[in-house]
Every structure is written in structure tokens, then in C-alpha cells.
Amino acid sequence: MARTKSERRDKLQAAAMYPLDWLEERSGLVGGIKYFLFRKVPGDSGWWHTLGSATLTAFLVQLVTGVILAMYYKPSPAEAHNSVEHIQHDLWGGWLVRGMHRWGASVFIILMFLHMGRVFLFGAYKYPRELNWIVGVLILATGLFEGLTGYLLPFDQTAYWATVVAVNINGTAPFVGPYLATILRGGAEIGPDTLARFYSIHMLLVPGALIGLIGLHLYLVVRLGVTSPPWSKEAAGGEPDDEPPPARSGLVQPGPRAAGVRRRPTE
Amino acid sequence: MEERPGDDRPQLPQPSLWPVGFAVGVVCLLVGLVISWWVAAAGAVLALVFGFLWARDVATGPPTGEPAVASTAGEPATAEPESGERFPRSRFLEGATLGLGALIGAIVTLPAVALALVPGFLKQKQHRVDLGPLSDFEENKWKIVTFARDPTHADISRRTAFVRNNGLLDGVPSFTIISNRCAHVGCPVQPGGPIFEKDEKVVRTTNGDVLITPVLPAAGFICPCHGGSYDQEGNRIAGPPVRGLDRYEFDIVDGRLVLGDLYSVVKVEGSGKTAKIKKTELRGPGQHADGPEAWFYPLQPPH
Numbered sequence: 001m002a003r004t005k006s007e008r009r010d011k012l013q014a015a016a017m018y019p020l021d022w023l024e025e026r027s028g029l030v031g032g033i034k035y036f037l038f039r040k041v042p043g044d045s046g047w048w049h050t051l052g053s054a055t056l057t058a059f060l061v062q063l064v065t066g067v068i069l070a071m072y073y074k075p076s077p078a079e080a081h082n083s084v085e086h087i088q089h090d091l092w093g094g095w096l097v098r099g100m101h102r103w104g105a106s107v108f109i110i111l112m113f114l115h116m117g118r119v120f121l122f123g124a125y126k127y128p129r130e131l132n133w134i135v136g137v138l139i140l141a142t143g144l145f146e147g148l149t150g151y152l153l154p155f156d157q158t159a160y161w162a163t164v165v166a167v168n169i170n171g172t173a174p175f176v177g178p179y180l181a182t183i184l185r186g187g188a189e190i191g192p193d194t195l196a197r198f199y200s201i202h203m204l205l206v207p208g209a210l211i212g213l214i215g216l217h218l219y220l221v222v223r224l225g226v227t228s229p230p231w232s233k234e235a236a237g238g239e240p241d242d243e244p245p246p247a248r249s250g251l252v253q254p255g256p257r258a259a260g261v262r263r264r265p266t267e
Numbered sequence: 268m269e270e271r272p273g274d275d276r277p278q279l280p281q282p283s284l285w286p287v288g289f290a291v292g293v294v295c296l297l298v299g300l301v302i303s304w305w306v307a308a309a310g311a312v313l314a315l316v317f318g319f320l321w322a323r324d325v326a327t328g329p330p331t332g333e334p335a336v337a338s339t340a341g342e343p344a345t346a347e348p349e350s351g352e353r354f355p356r357s358r359f360l361e362g363a364t365l366g367l368g369a370l371i372g373a374i375v376t377l378p379a380v381a382l383a384l385v386p387g388f389l390k391q392k393q394h395r396v397d398l399g400p401l402s403d404f405e406e407n408k409w410k411i412v413t414f415a416r417d418p419t420h421a422d423i424s425r426r427t428a429f430v431r432n433n434g435l436l437d438g439v440p441s442f443t444i445i446s447n448r449c450a451h452v453g454c455p456v457q458p459g460g461p462i463f464e465k466d467e468k469v470v471r472t473t474n475g476d477v478l479i480t481p482v483l484p485a486a487g488f489i490c491p492c493h494g495g496s497y498d499q500e501g502n503r504i505a506g507p508p509v510r511g512l513d514r515y516e517f518d519i520v521d522g523r524l525v526l527g528d529l530y531s532v533v534k535v536e537g538s539g540k541t542a543k544i545k546k547t548e549l550r551g552p553g554q555h556a557d558g559p560e561a562w563f564y565p566l567q568p569p570h
Contacts, residue, residue: 077423161454165492168453172553174563181551183384188391188570192420 035222042228048122049226051115058108059143059214065101066203073153075199077192080155105147112140124227132220139213142206149202155195163198164190283324288317391569394418395518396526398477399470401440404432404524407539409499411462413478414526421475427455428515428526429484431499433540441540444515445501446529449490450508453552456497459486472523488512500535500542510556511535513549529570533557 024030041049072091074083087094116136119125125133152163167190171181186193295310396414404410410430417424426446433441447455460483470477487498494506501512511534516527533545533556547556549570555561 077420161492165452165454168552171551172452175565178551178554178564178567182387182568186387188387188568189416190423191417192423193386194423 039222039225041226042232044229044232045226046229048118048229051111051118052221055108055111055115056214056218058104058111059210061100061104062108062146063207065097065104066207068097069101070203073199075153075196077155077195080153080195084154105150109143109147112143116140122227122229129220129224129227132217132224135213135217135220139210139217142210142213146202146206146210149198149206152195152198153202160190163194281324283321285317285321285324289314289321292317388568393528393570394474396474396477397472397520398430398524398526399472399479400523401432401519403468403470403479404430404442406432406434408432409458409482409484411458411478411480411482413480415475418474429458429482429488430524431539436540440519442517442524443500443539443542444517444526445488446513446515447488448513448552449492449495450503450510450512450531450552451490451493451495451506454490454492456488456490456495456512458482458484459489459496460484500538501532502535509553509560510550514544531556 020030069087072083072087072094074080084098087098089095119133119136148163148166151166152159167181167184170184171177173180182188184197185191186197292310292312292314296307296314297310299305299307299310394417396416398412398414408431411427412430413425413427415421415424416426428447429443429445431443433443435441449456463481463483467478467480470479484499487496487504488501489496490506490508495508496504496506497508497512498504501514503509503511511532513529513531515529518525518527529549531547531550533547535545536543548567550556550564550567554564
């Protein structure tokens with residue numbers, strides 16, 4: 001009796017998993033995602049290690065809310081402020097999404113700094129992860145630039161004068177400063193094109209760069225693994241574990257990547 | 268069903284030209300619907316005939332006895348090259364691919380980058396601005412004058428200057444016209460004294476409305492952002508600014524005051540119409556006009 005039940009369950013499971021198997025056979029995506037998500041981490045990694053993914057989540061919130069806000073925002077000097085007021089006060093749920101974007105920006109920056117502090121205090125920037133520290137610093141700078149360009153978009157007095165000051169501070173850089181300021185403004189003064197320019201930088205150019213940098217950052221995290229905390233009994237960056245990650249049997253045949261070598265520093 | 272060689276490979280139909288004829292027929296049919304009925308009819312016949320032939324081919328399958336896919340067995344026609352061996356042709360192709368790719372990439376990218384960067388450096392000539400008749404500027408009185416630098420973009424190009432009529436110098440009216448842009452990081456400086464808003468006046472000019480408000484900047488000019496302060500000639504007194512306030516050139520045209528270009532000021536000695544102004548080209552806020560720090564800003568983009 002029990003035997004037939006388990007047989008039926010096996011059949012049912014196979015039927016349910018068929019689409020995943022189909023996908024896996026043709027793309028290796030299932031195995032790839034399992035490889036990405038079910039990595040081995042040091043046994044004593046804890047809440048501190050979640051700051052990176054928290055930052056990533058904050059960035060995704062900015063992406064989604066930003067895309068929605070872009071549907072209603074009008075980047076011209078005459079209309080910009082009114083369209084923000086419209087989003088904030090007239091559109092259903094507009095106050096919430098704009099609030100998420102406006103405050104989420106600060107959350108993103110704060111989490112980046114906390115994550116950076118964790119990496120620094122745990123010594124996780126040391127060999128072989130120096131390059132990932134550098135990529136992280138680039139993400140930080142790019143994220144701050146995102147904050148700078150986004151600040152102009154409400155186009156009220158605060159936004160305008162803060163941007164005047166920020167651009168002029170850039171203008172004081174030796175030798176290249178005056179040219180940098182002209183490029184940022186798109187002219188000798190903040191003019192009719194400056195707002196649309198900042199908008200394009202804020203929602204297309206810099207997010208594109210951020211997505212690329214974050215992809216590189218994650219690739220290095222997966223390739224190099226996570227550092228154990230300083231108080232760990234395990235030696236950081238020990239011998240790689242050649243055992244393949246446990247694949248739930250019957251779910252999917254592990255693809256070459258899932259079963260394959262976990263590349264970790266060997267020394 | 269017994270296993271045949273090639274069963275593990277996809278069973279591809281034999282190559283066939285019938286679909287081409289079928290497609291031509293369908294196109295003729297559709298074009299004929301627009302042009303004339305007999306083209307359509309010819310197309311329909313073509314499509315039917317070739318469609319039938321194609322369908323018969325597919326239905327009967329490949330001739331029996333032959334494997335569906337040509338066998339890969341047998342010696343290769345030429346000897347396999349040793350691994351790692353390179354031929355001039357492959358090297359040439361690799362170089363050509365990289366070179367052509369780079370060329371195409373440059374042809375596509377450069378104009379786009381140029382469009383992003385170049386226009387900001389061109390046509391930056393400042394507009395001359397008519398501030399109205401001289402009679403609105405009494406001798407030795409300060410006025411706050413607000414105007415549109417570029418009348419086509421009045422909303423974004425409004426600027427403010429502090430104007431004082433210094434009286435006649437050699438028979439020509441002399442003016443002190445100070446920009447309100449702080450020489451620290453560009454905030455708008457405020458007059459240190461009462462503003463007589465009741466006596467505000469709007470002058471209509473070819474440049475749109477010019478707003479003229481009397482003011483008494485007894486304590487000079489002070490910046491609300493970071494506390495930079497200047498005397499009435501625009502010389503820095505205190506705070507973070509690195510030089511004095513910028514000034515406007517001016518002209519008197521048919522009894523009206525006309526603003527010209529902005530210039531930066533190293534130092535003003537004296538005051539009023541006898542002031543000696545040491546000028547320099549216009550610089551951005553925060554950029555030194557004299558001393559060794561000025562060497563950091565040797566070339567200015569067009570203002």
C-alpha cells in the first residue's frame with residue numbers, strides 16, 4: 001500500500017517537475033540559479049552577512065519605483081515640479097511610491113556604507129577579494145552620483161540650488177573642473193537642457209552602470225565565496241570543498257554547473 | 268521499433284525547393300489582390316501546386332534504406348591541424364574581425380558621445396539684456412534688478428544683479444553692476460540692508476519683464492548658504508569665497524541701460540565711478556582669480 005503511494009507520488013513529482021527539467025536541459029538555468037542561491041557559506045556567518053543582499057534589495061526597490069515614477073514625471077523646467085506635485089497629491093498611491101523612492105534612496109546609501117563597514121571590519125577585503133572591494137567602491141561612487149542627479153528632479157528651490165552648489169563644487173577640481181561643470185550642466189549655466197540631462201543620467205546611464213557593476217560584484221562573490229567572521233574557528237579561505245552541493249534528488253538532474261567544480265581559492 | 272543509426276539525432280526532412288515556390292505563390296496571391304485578379308489567380312495556382320508537392324514530400328518521408336542524416340563516419344578530407352597551430356588566414360580573420368568591430372563601434376559611439384558633450388561648449392554667447400531707461404536708476408542708489416538672460420527660456424534663465432548709478436564719469440554715465448552669484452559655490456547673495464519692496468517697479472523691455480526694486484545694502488552682500496560676505500564693491504570681507512563678486516559689462520544705448528558679458532574680478536580698489544577694477548575672464552564659483560591657486564584653472568570653457 002505504502003509502496004504504491006510513494007510510486008504515485010514519484011510520478012506526480014516527475015510530472016510537476018517536467019517543465020523545470022525541460023528548462024534545465026535546454027538552458028541550465030535551474031542548475032545555475034541553484035548554484036547561485038544554494039552556495040555553501042561558513043557555518044558561523046550571521047546577520048552581518050545579510051547587509052549586502054539588503055543593499056541589493058534596496059537597489060531593486062529603487063529600480064522598480066523609479067520605473068513607475070518615470071511614467072508620470074515630465075523632465076522639462078516648466079512641468080517638472082508640477083508633475084512631481086501631481087504624483088504626490090493627485091495620483092492614487094503616488095505619495096507611497098514617491099516616498100519609497102525618495103526615502104529608499106537614503107536607505108540604499110546607508111546600507112551601502114553599513115555593508116562597506118562590515119566588509120572592512122571583517123577583513124573581507126583581503127586577498128583574494130581586493131578586486132571586489134574596488135568594484136564596491138565604484139558602486140558606492142556611482143550610487144552617490146545617482147543621488148546627486150536625482151536630487152535635481154523635483155525642481156524646487158532646494159533641488160535647484162543644491163544642484164548649483166554641487167556642480168560648482170565639481171567645477172573647482174583642478175584643471176578639468178571647469179570642463180566637468182560644463183559637461184554636467186550641458187552649458188555654461190544651468191539651462192533648459194540641464195534637467196532632461198540629469199534625468200537621462202539618473203534613470204538610464206547611471207542605473208545601467210550600476211547594474212553592470214553589481215553583476216560583476218555578485219559574480220566575484222559567487223566565485224570567491226563568503227569570508228567567515230574574524231572570530232570564526234574555521235580558517236578563512238580554506239581548502240575548497242569538492243563535494244557537489246546537495247541537489248534535491250528527482251527534482252532536476254544537476255547541470256554541469258550545479259554538479260561542477262566550486263571554484264574557490266586553493267591557497 | 269528497431270534502432271537505426273542516427274535515431275539519437277533530430278530527424279530532419281530532406282532539403283527541398285518546394286517551399287520556395289509555395290512562398291512565391293503566396294506572395295503573388297497577396298500582391299495580386301491589390302494589383303489585378305489574374306496575378307492573384309496565378310499566385311493561387313502556384314501556391315496550390317507547390318504546396319501539394321511540398322506536402323507530398325513531407326508526408327512520404329525520406330527514402331527508406333538511407334539514413335536520414337548523412338553519416339559522419341569516414342576519414343576527414345584533410346588532415347586535422349595540430350591543436351594550437353595558427354594559420355595566416357585565421358590570424359588575418361581574427362585581426363580583421365577585431366579591427367572592423369572596433370571601427371564600427373567607434374563610428375556608432377563617437378557621434379553619440381559627441382552629442383552628449385559638445386553642444387554644451389558651443390553657442391554659449393550671453394545675450395545682451397535691455398534693463399530699461401536710465402531714469403529708473405537714480406544716482407548713488409542701489410537697485411535689485413531681476414531679468415531673463417535668455418528671453419526664449421525665461422523660466423530657467425532669470426538672473427539677479429545689484430545695480431548702482433555712479434553718476435557721470437567724463438560725461439558718460441557710470442554704473443556698478445554686481446552679479447548676485449556667490450564666488451564660493453554659486454548661491455544667490457543677499458543685500459545686507461532693507462529692501463523697499465513697496466517701490467518695486469516692472470519695466471517692459473524687448474527682453475520681457477525686468478523687475479527693479481530699490482535696496483540699501485549698507486552692510487554689503489551676504490550669502491545665506493555658507494556665510495560669505497562682501498562689501499558694496501563686491502570685495503570679499505569674510506567667509507569661504509575665494510574672490511570678489513563677478514560684475515557685468517554694460518552699455519548705454521539710446522538712453523537705456525544694456526547689460527553685456529559677465530567678468531570676474533580680482534580686486535576692486537576705491538569705490539564708485541573712480542574704482543580701479545582688476546578684471547579677469549569669467550570663472551566659475553570657487554575658482555581662484557589670483558595667487559598660485561589660480562594656476563589650477565588655466566583654461567576656461569566658453570561662458
